[in-house]
Amino acid sequence: MQDLIDYCDLDRGEIEAIAEHEHLPMAIAAELSEVLVCSPEGVCQLHAMIIENMQHALEAGQNQRVLDLMQTYEHLQRTHPLPTRH
Template sequence: MLSIQDVLDYCDLDRGEIEAIAEHEHIPITLAAEMSESLLCSPEGVCRLHVMFQENMQRARARGNFEHVKTLAKAYEHLQRSHPLPGHHH
């Protein structure tokens, strides 16, 4: 049986990024980790990841949960560096 840490170690995304996918999709973190791997395989998937983060931040802001917005923003910055939107290379 793999531990959650084993699953996260296998992923190209970090825990904050995986947690954001789980939150957006309302799925367990292990499924979010698997989903992240398939999303990273295509430019469309990478775009979808960026949209998930933006939607999570909008929802957290709408609820007034600014601590969570900060947490998501930090994870999103990492995503932007490690997996920039296609055509937006720095």
């Protein structure tokens, strides 16, 4: 699994967030991550997935999960910021 993650353009937390959001095994989420980072629309979807995961964790009272997802989202913002319109 680590080799697959090393191949991806996203880190483990981001791939785990995709897997959680889409109810997929990590290997398939890793493959999906590579498709998503290839387009502005896909990057927007990634941002939305992590935000939705944070909302669900907050609603469930999973405070540590919210904090973990916030760190994951901060990393995503640095490495794959939301596209801007020109």
